[in-house]
Structure formats: structure tokens, C-alpha cells
Amino acid sequence: MPTGILAVTEQVEGAFKNISFEAISAGKKIGDALGGPLTALVMGAEGEAIAGQAAEYGADRILVASDAGLNDGLPDACTQAVDQIVAQCDPAVIVIGATSLGKDIAARLSARLQAPLAMDCVDVRVDGDQVVATRPMYGGKVLADASLSGSPAIVAIRPRAMEAVAASGAGEVETVAVSLEGTVLTLVEKHMESGKIDxxxxxxxxxxxxxxxxxxxxxxxxxxxxxxxxxxxxxxxxxxxxxxxxxxxxxxxxxxxxxxxxxxxxxxxxxxxxxxxxxxxxxxxxxxxxxxxxxxxxxxxxxxxxxxxxxxxxxxxxxxx
Structure with missing residues (x-):
């Protein structure tokens, strides 16, 4: 039975989004409970320059998919890349941020792998051999615990809901090749507002x-x-x-x-x-x-x-x- 954890990160213009570190920390917490290694995935041509930061939050292994086709954060390309990495790593749990891109990737990946998915989670823990995710329901009026049966279990965590905690990890960086053949989405135009806080x-x-x-x-x-x-x-x-x-x-x-x-x-x-x-x-x-x-x-x-x-x-x- 797989015990490894895969944390999928996001970057913008060569800088990690904070949710990336939160996802890695959540993965570290799950990995410690399951007794498995934590792998962080960094996507984009500028990934190698920042990959080492993932080790500061507990990543044992850091995979960099440096294909330029991942630079624009298009969901079909990113999903294809994550799918191929999952096939290589065979993780028990995949942790990703519940951002616009993260939700898109998580849903597509769940459909591809026929894997259980908990979206917009504010907490995650391991109970026995079950991954249990806590998520708001009914407009935040209640919190529901969802037990995820099956492997890999996919958990998309709400930004800023879980703290990014510094932890030591081996941080072995490895560049991996991914194939983006068959992707259909293309970026037509991008408008970036400089200095605007997300x-x-x-x-x-x-x-x-x-x-x-x-x-x-x-x-x-x-x-x-x-x-x-x-x-x-x-x-x-x-x-x-x-x-x-x-x-x-x-x-x-x-x-x-x-x-x-x-x-x-x-x-x-x-x-x-x-x-x-x-x-x-x-x-x-x-x-x-x-x-x-x-x-x-x-x-x-x-x-x-x-x-x-x-x-x-x-x-x-x-x-x-």
C-alpha cells in the first residue's frame, strides 16, 4: 500500500504562491502520520531556481517539471503533468491548493484517476488508515468531516486555512520530463496588475x-x-x-x-x-x-x-x- 505524499505547488513569475508552502506543510503532516516520504512538484521553466525552498517546509524530494508549456498555468497542461508524476510516484495522498488553478487540476485529476476528492478543506488528518478532510458546508454554517477511501486521495486545501510551518526535509531536487501532447488550451492574452496583492x-x-x-x-x-x-x-x-x-x-x-x-x-x-x-x-x-x-x-x-x-x-x- 502506498504511503507517500505528493504536494503540488504553484508559482507566479518565478515566485511560489503562499498556498504552495501551506500545501507542503499539510503534506508533511499527513506524511508523518502515514510514515511516508513527501514529494513536492514544481511546474514551470523557472522552477529549478526556486525548487529548494520546498525543502524548508519538509519536502524530502522535489520534482521539477521545467517544460515551458507549464509556464502559463493552463489547467489541461498542468493536469497532464501532474497525472504523469502521479504515475511515477504512486502517492497515497495528493495535496493541492484550492485556488482557481488548483481546483481545476484537482477535479480533472479526480476524474482521470477515479480518485476521491475533498475540495476547499480547512483541515486534514489521518485516522487509522483513513485520510479525513474537514471542509465547510452550507455557506460555512457547519464543518463536515469527509473520509476518503481509495488511493490516491486528493485533498484541495483552502488558502490561508492551514499554516505553513517550517520543517527540515532532505530536499533532493530532480528534473523530470513530462509530455504535454494533446493539450488543447492556449493562452491568448495575459494582463498582470503590478503591485496588486492577491x-x-x-x-x-x-x-x-x-x-x-x-x-x-x-x-x-x-x-x-x-x-x-x-x-x-x-x-x-x-x-x-x-x-x-x-x-x-x-x-x-x-x-x-x-x-x-x-x-x-x-x-x-x-x-x-x-x-x-x-x-x-x-x-x-x-x-x-x-x-x-x-x-x-x-x-x-x-x-x-x-x-x-x-x-x-x-x-x-x-x-x-
Whole structure:
């Protein structure tokens, strides 16, 4: 019976996403329980330059698929590469981040291998010979434990839900060849916003909702800049065309789990709460004292966000000198 663990990483422009280290740490935890080695997979032409970092989180073996066809993060190419690595490693468990790309790869891989899959997990453990994954259900109202029967078991973990813990690993780096024949997706165009923090990896998220009243998000953007945070938006703000879909937080947008989440003019619809329920500390600013968001926040301020938020920003700037 296989006992090895395969952690699939992600990189952007030659730098690992934080979820990669979280996936490796989760794999290390499972590997220690099963008594098997941990292998990390790095995909992309720039993988060799950063591969060694995986050893800092416990990877015993690091496989680098340096094919240039993996640079753009296209799901069919990445799935094909992971599938071939799985055939070589025969792991008991595959751990991957529940990012946009990770979810795509995990679902495709599960279908290819007829393997059990637990998506968007916030915890994973080994109970006897079973891998048990914990995941939110019903918009985060409950946490369900799912036992995965079969090999390999695929676990896609929610970004920032599990801590990346430093651990020593042998870190033997090996370049492997993969065949990408038969892939059909091609990248037509890419737009990169320099300096913009990824919502799913941000420590602080400042979100504007319908209460913003228009596309001028300056007060939210200024606060986010002051605290080195990312700017999010509720579905209603996105539907109004005030912010791009990439900024949407919620069940139909991005799921975030920052240390601090500030909701400005967000009423607190169920689908929005599902996207930020894992935030460590939630602060709400809304002029409606009956807004549902106040029942879910740690700190609430009833007032005009256009007065309250700039005042908060000014005080933080004073503290920072």
C-alpha cells in the first residue's frame, strides 16, 4: 500500500504562491502520520531556481517539471503533468491548493484517476488508515468531516486555512520530463496588475459593498494601501460594474481568510459571508445598525463609511509615523 505524499505547488513569475508552502506543510503532516516520504512538484521553466525552498517546509524530494508549456498555468497542461508524476510516484495522498488553478487540476485529476476528492478543506488528518478532510458546508454554517477511501486521495486545501510551518526535509531536487501532447488550451492574452496583492493570500482585506454608492473606492483603497492589504468587493458592487469580478469576495467569488477583514458598506448577505467566514478578525462599518454583517463581526461601527474609514486610515498613518 502506498504511503507517500505528493504536494503540488504553484508559482507566479518565478515566485511560489503562499498556498504552495501551506500545501507542503499539510503534506508533511499527513506524511508523518502515514510514515511516508513527501514529494513536492514544481511546474514551470523557472522552477529549478526556486525548487529548494520546498525543502524548508519538509519536502524530502522535489520534482521539477521545467517544460515551458507549464509556464502559463493552463489547467489541461498542468493536469497532464501532474497525472504523469502521479504515475511515477504512486502517492497515497495528493495535496493541492484550492485556488482557481488548483481546483481545476484537482477535479480533472479526480476524474482521470477515479480518485476521491475533498475540495476547499480547512483541515486534514489521518485516522487509522483513513485520510479525513474537514471542509465547510452550507455557506460555512457547519464543518463536515469527509473520509476518503481509495488511493490516491486528493485533498484541495483552502488558502490561508492551514499554516505553513517550517520543517527540515532532505530536499533532493530532480528534473523530470513530462509530455504535454494533446493539450488543447492556449493562452491568448495575459494582463498582470503590478503591485496588486492577491486577495486569497492577503493578510488584510478591505472590502467595499453597495454602500460605496459608486465606482469611487478611494477611501477603501487608501485604507488598504496604509495597512498593506488587498481591496475586495461584494457581489452587488461587482454587479454594478464598480469593481472587476477578480475583486469579488463571496460564495460565487473568491474565498478569503485574512487575519483582518474590514467590510465597508457591506450588508452581509449569506453568499458574501460564505466567502469571508474564515477571517480571524472581522470589522464592519455600516450606517444601518440592523445590517446582518454586525451579527458576524468582532467589531462593528455604525456610521457613514466615508467619515469612519478615512478617520481610521488617518489614525493608522499617525501610529506608523
Amino acid at each position: 486577495l486569497t493570500e492577503a493578510d488584510v482585506v478591505i472590502t467595499g459593498g453597495r454602500g460605496m454608492g459608486g465606482e469611487d473606492f478611494c477611501v477603501v483603497e487608501n485604507l488598504a494601501k496604509t495597512v498593506d492589504g488587498a481591496v475586495g468587493a461584494s457581489r452587488s458592487a461587482v454587479d454594478e460594474g464598480w469593481r472587476p469580478v477578480s475583486d469579488q469576495v463571496g460564495q460565487t467569488g473568491k474565498v478569503v481568510a485574512p487575519n483582518l477583514y474590514v467590510a465597508c458598506g457591506v450588508s452581509g448577505a449569506i453568499q458574501h459571508l460564505a466567502g469571508m467566514a474564515s477571517s480571524r478578525v472581522v470589522v464592519a462599518v455600516n450606517k444601518d445598525p440592523e445590517a446582518p454583517i454586525f451579527s458576524k463581526c468582532d467589531y462593528g461601527i455604525v456610521g457613514d463609511l466615508f467619515e469612519v474609514v478615512p478617520a481610521i486610515t488617518a489614525e493608522i498613518e499617525k501610529l506608523k509615523g
